[in-house]
Each structure stands twice: as structure tokens, then as C-alpha cells.
Amino acid sequence: MQIFTATLGTFSSLPFLPHLSAGDASCIPPIFSPLVNPTNFSKYTPKFPTNKLSYYTAKVSVSGNANTETSVSGVLENSSDSLSPEAIRQARRSADWEAAKASSDSGLIYDVRVEGFNGGGLLVRFHSLVGFLPFPQLSPLHSCKEPNKYIQDIAKGLVGSLVPVKVIQADEDKRKLIFSEKEAAWSRFSEQVNVGDIFEGRVGSVEDYGAFVHLCFPDGLYHLTGLVHVSEVSWDLVQDVRDVLLEGDQVRVKVISIDREKSRITLSIKQLEEDPLLETLDKVIPKDGSVPSDSFNSSTSNKIEPLPGLETILQELLQEDGIDDARISRQGFEKRVVSQDLQLWLSNAPPTNQRFTLLARAGRQVQEIHLITSLDQGGIKRALQRVLERVP
Structure with missing residues (x-):
């Protein structure tokens, strides 16, 4: 992506002010100064030479996949009569609005100079126009570089610098010229x-x-x-x-x-992080002797009271395609309470002979559940997740 620079060089503060008046107040709020009444810019008219002007051209090069180049030009033809400063300004602004529209359509990246800021964003220079770069459209580069600064302090430090942007709105009728540094950053870095x-x-x-x-x-x-x-x-x-x-x-x-x-x-x-639904049973009930040998008993499922909420889950599992049976096979007790909430795990071992093991735990109590299923491990996990979404 080619990057273009749009600057006008240096200029005095007074000629800058009339350009602000051309903008929509909702888009480009004025910079307030104790020396200037921001609501009356008409008397601050910049001085232009009175000699004849041959032409003025604002050209924008657009680079695309086809390596094509287009240009938008505003030309003032030679005239036997001198052109007024206002006519010069209007022609210049009209050409620059066309350039901004072309940039918006083609996705150009421009380096624009920050002229000032207000409560909502930065005021930036685009040829003879002043556009608006809202704070939410700034790249995270600035806030992450100075995380302890308020956005207004960051904005103050950006005045006078060049910022790469894209034009995201160029509406001459409404005098709205909006830029985004985020969109420019996306074009430059998203492919990485x-x-x-x-x-x-x-x-x-x-x-x-x-x-x-x-x-x-x-x-x-x-x-x-x-x-x-x-x-x-x-x-x-x-x-x-x-x-x-x-x-x-x-x-x-x-x-x-x-x-x-x-x-x-x-x-x-x-x-x-490791999916807790794929914890091995050995992580919950280790086989290294740290759990008493009688931590599990051989009681049949009809003599074991299911943990609170487990019976509903087992009933819902039986409604899933591919699960033919789900019952508690044995239970045991851990040395300490991990959580009073009901927790479920899947074994890391794949189903063997259509048999698979789940583990349920609440407090110190642990119950082992045997499934008869034609599903593989991934299918069992998805079925369990669907069940947990249905069960309140």
C-alpha cells in the first residue's frame, strides 16, 4: 500500500481560522483561543496576491491492484481579469473536496498533520481543508505508549506531528471530512x-x-x-x-x-489454557497413593444418591443422539473441598468398546459416570456442552 503525504507547509494562524468556519460544527469543532472569537471568522481573511493566477491543481494519485492512477484536478483558467481571494479559496477547496472523495473511494493512506484538538478528537490538515480525527479512531499505538496519560494530554503531544490516516467520510455538502488512523493501521498490519x-x-x-x-x-x-x-x-x-x-x-x-x-x-x-472438560481422571483422583485406597467404593448406581443437579444432566444426555446409557458406576471422597459447585470432566482416553467415562465432583464427593455411546471423544464433548446449555 503506497502512502501519500498531504501537507501545505507552514502558514500563519489567521489564514487557518477561515477554513474552520467552512466545516460543520458537529464534525469539526473550533479551537478556542483567548485572542480570537471562534464564532466570527469572517474578518480574518487571508491576504492573497492580486496578480493574475494561471491555474491551481490538487492532484491525488490512487494506487490499486491494477497499478492504475487517477487524478482529480481543480483548474482555474487564465483570465483577463484578476481573481478575487474568495474565488481562489473556493476553487481550491472544491478541488480538495474532490481529492478527499477520491481518497475515500480508493482507500488511500495519507500522512496528515495534526493542527490541534478538542474534546472529541484531533483537527488535521488535508490540503486546504481541515478534517476531524475522532479519538475512537486513533490507533492504540498512542494510548499503549503512554498508558498513564489522559487522551487530551496525548492529543496535545501529537500537535504538529504527521499521522497516517484514511478518509472514511467526505461530504462537501455537509462539510464533513472524517479520518481514521485505525483503518490505516488495519491496511498496514492486518496481513501479519x-x-x-x-x-x-x-x-x-x-x-x-x-x-x-x-x-x-x-x-x-x-x-x-x-x-x-x-x-x-x-x-x-x-x-x-x-x-x-x-x-x-x-x-x-x-x-x-x-x-x-x-x-x-x-x-x-x-x-x-487446558480445557477442564478434558482433564484426566488421574488429575482429579490421583493413583499415586495420595488418595486412600477406599476413596472409591463399588456401590451400584441405584444405591448412590446423584450429586445435586447430576440426575437432570444424565437424563438430558440420554436425549442426545449416539448416547445409549449414562449411569453412575461408583463414588469416592477427596481429602479436601475444591468447590461446592457441580463440576464435570471428560476423560482424555477415547471411548473403548463404546464405553466412556465422565467424572462429576462437588465438595469432597466424586462420582464416576459410565456412558454407552457410539460417539467419539469430540462428539461426546459437544453433546455435553449442549446439555449444559439446556440445564439451568
């Missing part, structure tokens, strides 16, 4: 991300539905952001993401899906 990749990340914000995590790239900088859905935070049931993750936390995440059309990355934390 693949499903299955593991990143070090920093939690940026936490919502009810999940946490947004900024991804650290090999250069040590944070360029892209992905979402860890609440269901991918932990193998345990998470009621409130904020109980597990807080803004600024350092985490390791795995990329589990990428939507390149919508510029979205989906991440998982729990998939970097």
Missing part, C-alpha cells in the same frame, strides 16, 4: 495476523459483552485491536467480565477468527 497466532496484549476497555485487547506486534508497538468475547475469557462461567479483566491488564490471547471485510479480529484467552 492469522488465525491461530498468539499475541501479547493489553486490555484497552471492558464492556458487558467482552474486552477489547490491543495486540503487540514484533516491533514492540500496539497497532491493532481485537475482541475477547465474554464466552472466551475463561472456561469458568463469567457473569461480569470486570471480575476477570481490568483496563491495562497484560494478557496472552489467541486469534480465533478474522473478518477482513469488517476489519475485525476475534480473540480468546481461555483457548490458551
